[in-house]
Amino acid sequence: MNGSPAVAARQTRRFGEKRTLILEAAARLFNQHGVRGTTLTDVGAEVGLLTNSISYYFRKKEDLAAACFLRTIETIIRTATVAADQEITARARLRRFLTLYVQLHAEIATGSRAELLSSNDLRALEEPHASAVFASYVDMFRSIRQLLLANDMPEVERTDLIARTHLIVSVVHSVQNWIRRYDLADYPRVAARLADILTDGMGEGARDFSPPELLSFQKHVSSEGDSSRERFLQAATFLINEHGYRGASVEKISARLSVTKGSFYHHNEDKDELVADCFERTFSLIHDAQSAAIDTVPDGWSRACGAVSALTRFQFSPRGPLLRIAALSAMPEPMRPKWVARMNQLMERFAGIVSDGIADGSMRPIDARIAGQLLYTTSNSAAELHRWISTEDADAAMKSYVRPLFTGLLHP
Template identity: 25%
Template sequence: MKRQILLEEAARQINDRGAGAVSLNDIAERAGLSRNALYYYVTDRADLTFQCYLRTCESATENLAIAYEQGANALERIRIYTERTLSYERPTLAALCDPDFLPEPHRATILDLDRRNIETLENFITDGVHEGIIRPVHTEIAAQTLHGMINWTQLSYKWLNQKDGKALRKRVTGSILDLFFHGLAASEGKSFACPIDVATLTARPFNAFDRAQATQEKMAQLVAAASRLFNRRGIDGASLDDISASVGATKGAVYHYFDDKMHLITQCYERAFDLYSMFVDVALAQGTTGFERSMMVMHLNSQAQAGPTPPLMLQPGLLSVPESHRARFMLQSQEIWRRCEAMIREGVEDGSCRPCDARAVADVSAGAFLWLHKWLPENYVLTPFQVADEQCRILINGVAR
């Protein structure tokens, strides 16, 4: 019992602060343990994180097994799995954002368990296609899209300043299943062709002979490289050495432009919110219906996250960001959320979107693209634009026939 309380409290802190910033003293105190008693259960912060991540993977494996046994078909199994995973009555689990924080072989163990769970979820979808109750879809992207929405939902309430509880979990769970099964479009067989390539949209003129521009470009390259590695490995799993090496620089070069790692992290969030806001602005300017605008936001974000220089995803560690930045980032995330909600409401009113819980759909749909860089391999067979097409195809009409 003490160990379960310890791991649940640790999971909360990992989700709030990130794996590398949890306080063992604080966790021990909240779990009713002395610091010495804590070491009866774990050896250090990395071991505690490993046990929390192992618990997350084992819970997913159990939920998938129960869903397989109890579900009469693929859609029922997906529903049972999603509802069990997001049930507020079940213990708090750590989101698998920082596996690279773990030393080997623990890192490999967690990644392998997570991969197996995703493959099982993908098999549910494949079975549904064979049964004729799920549309022919890109099963890997479909499974990862659902997985991303589920994972994001366990973190988003912090970013969006919501109170986690039974009511919120029921609302977002219902919206995930409704969106994944039935999509956003009001009419059957609706399609969407995004007219914008993110790479072109975000391209900037650059004069290598202008000293100020050259400095800004070097900083921009470091921020983009850091965002990519933080998305893939987690903020605590990517070091300054990793980031500098990825652009052929030294760690000293990073410190030339940034005071410390937290300064770099805040600059990554600054860039991310600039991009997220730009995508909403472009969608509002170019879309003609609520549906078109909503899907353009989704497509642009999917392209960006699948591309080589993605914006930093919103992830665990919010409470580790300095308060002045944290409050502003939360306000920015809430403003983008409200603007996306308004697009969906507009779509319901103009008849282009299905009636839905627009507020919850605007929340959960972000998980579809925010988790992309966690699984998408380098040199993936599809281009970023094609990945975005596949994701949007799933969220337009849903997977259920």
């Protein structure tokens, strides 16, 4: 009797329900503390299970993290597929996709849906999980690219299409970082305004994308030189972007610079001090690019183009990259509020530049706050662009990636 189909079905259902509860709790904890900052014991405590019981469903924490990533990626793929199937034009598809995706976050905010796992620790995955998750991530990328493959999409080079898709994917990842600043009742308007900017750009009329050179910013970057401190900051920034805060160990930073741990501690008090300086370096560079644009460029459109282009070009240069937004989530919690507040200030500063453009007539009436977040996201996500297209020719990469943000994804 115990081996009857009915009993087996109930056991399978209970297993599936418990597995889902574990995935939901893990995603919530991973978002709060990062994958490396969460243990199976932590997850077990969330769902009332001992660590050994969690291991019955997921042998290792890495198995659990990979399952959470795959679950989130599959959710985004389904959302993009629904949008592509329901709409004919790229404009309608993109708007439907963003509406559905923002609606997911509304359900998360009300507690009717479990959290999606942030992509922050995605690059920290190791084999064999990395291959499976990245293969699924590529499928997600293609499903979002499919949104653009419609009759109203201008004919563009394959490289341009890939760069535009990366821009959309970057926006999708960034929404999780800022959507809760808005009232739930405004989520549909946020999605509509986001789609409006992405499809039709920011300029008033057919404005040309000719970003001005910010000479004072270039001079500042050059003045940093190639000091030991700068090399430590570059190495730590790169490794934090690749492996997260906890994955960027003293050993890895030292090995990248071919120095001993003793040399590391000769130049740095500890890793936390170095990471704090990495954030300070990144945020100072963003602030300096914004200031150079505000102080030397006459209109808001050109200021925005100049600042984002200067930061993107820096990302492509040997002195790059900037620290990714994703690094914030894995920071020790006592350190996090200061840097989140600083990042938000810089986003608001971009919003102010957009407001200047609307006031002087160089930018069309758009939501300045959302546009400011897009300007920050675009310059920040440029660090990942080399994974999809070549960035050796900075001018070509800028035309493929940055220009569509300003002129619109659905414009040549």
